[in-house]
Structures are given as C-alpha cells and as structure tokens.
Amino acid sequence: MTVGLIRRTSKELSIDPSNSPYSMKDFRQFLRSSYSLKRTTAIKIGNGSRKRPRLVIISRKRSRAFTNVGEIAGMAKRLGFRVFVAEPDVDVSGFAKIINSCDVMMGVHGAGSPGPGNSHWRNRMGCQKTYFEEPAKDMNIRYLDYKIEWKRAL
Known part of the structure; x- marks a missing residue:
C-alpha cells in the first residue's frame, strides 16, 4: 500500500484540520507505527549528558550530492557528533530505522541545478x-x- 498526503489546499504536504480529524503529528505517529520506529525524540544537547548526538549524512551519488562528505563528517566528529553516512535505497523500512536512530539529519534537497x-x-x-x-x-x-x-x- 502507498500512503501519502493529497494536495487539497495551497499548503503542500499537509493535513487541513478543517477537513480531517487528523493532524501532521498524527501522520508522523502513523509513520512511526508503520515502520516500527521506537525512538520518539532526539537527545537534548547540553543537559549534562555525555552522550554524543548522532548525525546521519544523507549521501547521494547522482543529483543533489555533497561533494565533500568526508570533510563534513570529519568536521562533525570534531564538533562532538557520532557520524553515520547513509544512502537511500529501495529498503524504505531499513532507511527509516537509520533516520530514526539519529538526532540530526543532514542532506541536500532542491529542485535541480x-x-x-x-x-x-x-x-x-x-x-x-x-x-x-x-x-x-x-x-x-x-x-x-x-x-x-x-x-x-x-
């Protein structure tokens, strides 16, 4: 089954509360439930915890790609992050689990070049x-x- 959001208002990728009893927070929970994502929050930085935040860098090979992933990862490590580099693939459930395991996600988005x-x-x-x-x-x-x-x- 493919589930998504249909454009019914001028606001893309949203749920119009006047037309639905559900919200985007409900949609987020639906995705968490569908992919069995247990982790619900990122760690709080600066609360006295020594736990390092996890950063996932979304790497792509063709379009909208970082040209210096190694340098970005190195700088993030020096800043105190545990760094993971991941590339989206056909295993949406596995990729969702990778994203959910991290506190920060970094990637390039855009509409071309x-x-x-x-x-x-x-x-x-x-x-x-x-x-x-x-x-x-x-x-x-x-x-x-x-x-x-x-x-x-x-």
Missing part, C-alpha cells in the same frame, strides 16, 4: 519552506536550512 542568474531558480528557493520546513514544523520536527552556492562540477 539551474544557474544563480535564473529567476526560476530564485522562485524555487521558497519551495524548501513549503516542502520541508512547514511539514517538519507541523510534525514537531525542528528544521534548519542552510543555503550554499551552486557550482558546476569540473
């Missing part, structure tokens, strides 16, 4: 809010964005 002078590119920058930040907030997940410059590989 147009040039910075392209007005269509500037319009797409708002998509991260619609497709990632707002749904995360509605599921009580903290989302931070960091914009980097696009460069063509040599």
Whole structure:
C-alpha cells in the first residue's frame, strides 16, 4: 500500500484540520507505527549528558550530492557528533530505522541545478519552506536550512 498526503489546499504536504480529524503529528505517529520506529525524540544537547548526538549524512551519488562528505563528517566528529553516512535505497523500512536512530539529519534537497542568474531558480528557493520546513514544523520536527552556492562540477 502507498500512503501519502493529497494536495487539497495551497499548503503542500499537509493535513487541513478543517477537513480531517487528523493532524501532521498524527501522520508522523502513523509513520512511526508503520515502520516500527521506537525512538520518539532526539537527545537534548547540553543537559549534562555525555552522550554524543548522532548525525546521519544523507549521501547521494547522482543529483543533489555533497561533494565533500568526508570533510563534513570529519568536521562533525570534531564538533562532538557520532557520524553515520547513509544512502537511500529501495529498503524504505531499513532507511527509516537509520533516520530514526539519529538526532540530526543532514542532506541536500532542491529542485535541480539551474544557474544563480535564473529567476526560476530564485522562485524555487521558497519551495524548501513549503516542502520541508512547514511539514517538519507541523510534525514537531525542528528544521534548519542552510543555503550554499551552486557550482558546476569540473
């Protein structure tokens, strides 16, 4: 079975509370239950615990890939993270368990690779809010964005 969210409002990837008794938090719980994800919260940093937060870096080989995963992982380790690099594959359940085991997830998202002078590119920058930040907030997940410059590989 494939389950997802249908666009019925101007807000993508959401549940309209006026049309449904369910919320995005309910959807998050549904996903946790469906994939048997036991861990419900990330660790609290700075609460006196010596436990290091776990960071998963989403690695992709083709599009939207970090070109310096090793450097990112090294810096994160120096900052005190336990670092894992994972690549999504057809085993959605296994990948969900990897993501659920970590406190922080880092990955590249976007709508392709147009040039910075392209007005269509500037319009797409708002998509991260619609497709990632707002749904995360509605599921009580903290989302931070960091914009980097696009460069063509040599």
